Amino acid sequence: GAGVSQSPSNKVTEKGKDVELRCDPISGHTALYWYRQSLGQGLEFLIYFQGNSAPDKSGLPSDRFSAERTGGSVSTLTIQRTQQEDSAVYLCASSFPNTGELFFGEGSRLTVL
Amino acid sequence: AQKVTQAQTEISVVEKEDVTLDCVYETRDTTYYLFWYKQPPSGELVFLIRRNSFDEQNEISGRYSWNFQKSTSSFNFTITASQVVDSAVYFCALGRGSTLGRLYFGRGTQLTVWP
Numbered sequence: 001g002a003g004v005s006q007s008p009s010n011k012v013t014e015k016g017k018d019v020e021l022r023c024d025p026i027s028g029h030t031a032l033y034w035y036r037q038s039l040g041q042g043l044e045f046l047i048y049f050q051g052n053s054a055p056d057k058s059g060l061p062s063d064r065f066s067a068e069r070t071g072g073s074v075s076t077l078t079i080q081r082t083q084q085e086d087s088a089v090y091l092c093a094s095s096f097p098n099t100g101e102l103f104f105g106e107g108s109r110l111t112v113l
Numbered sequence: 114a115q116k117v118t119q120a121q122t123e124i125s126v127v128e129k130e131d132v133t134l135d136c137v138y139e140t141r142d143t144t145y146y147l148f149w150y151k152q153p154p155s156g157e158l159v160f161l162i163r164r165n166s167f168d169e170q171n172e173i174s175g176r177y178s179w180n181f182q183k184s185t186s187s188f189n190f191t192i193t194a195s196q197v198v199d200s201a202v203y204f205c206a207l208g209r210g211s212t213l214g215r216l217y218f219g220r221g222t223q224l225t226v227w228p
Binding site: 003033035041042043045048050056058059091093097098099100101102103104105106107 | 146148150156157158159160163204206208213214215216217218219220221
């Protein structure tokens with residue numbers, strides 16, 4: 001499809017395991033964002049990629065979280081040694097640069113048991 | 114520091130009523146952008162509008178209108194003659210400067226429109 005694609009849509013894992021969440025942005029969008037949304041919480045910024053610039057990682061909650069973007073397109077968010085408080089919906093969005101008009105994916109719902 | 118406050122957590126109205134969603138922001142930047150996004154019950158977040166800090170003109174799009182007032186640091190959103198399909202969580206957001214990196218979102222307002 002033409003929208004932002006995220007996988008998996010649902011992931012259940014055990015505490016302590018590592019997980020990888022994937023985001024395929026809209027073709028041509030050079031900006032890519034990861035947010036997470038917990039029950040009752042707003043949208044918590046995690047990381048922002050823009051072209052070849054160094055990513056803005058200021059929202060990553062701990063060093064267990066990392067993200068990369070290969071070839072300026074697909075991005076992977078990795079959470080190591082998952083904790084129960086990591087349970088949330090992880091949202092990816094992409095946009096053209098400097099617009100703020102984000103196109104969001106459907107999210108990856110992570111449940112840590 | 115950048116901050117967006119949506120004081121209304123939940124609002125319920127009956128169809129055809131008008132409803133206003135409040136948004137108050139904090140920033141020391143002189144150039145910034147404000148946004149509204151909609152998240153329907155089973156859907157993705159959808160962009161509704163962007164305004165820059167130099168344009169305080171109100172905007173109307175169909176049943177939707179936005180009131181931007183720098184004097185009160187507010188960017189309120191009004192839905193006229195609400196419909197059941199308007200039921201969603203609405204998020205206000207702030208973007209800094211002209212490069213618009215991360216957006217700072219409020220916690221959202223859950224709007225329920227009853228038939």
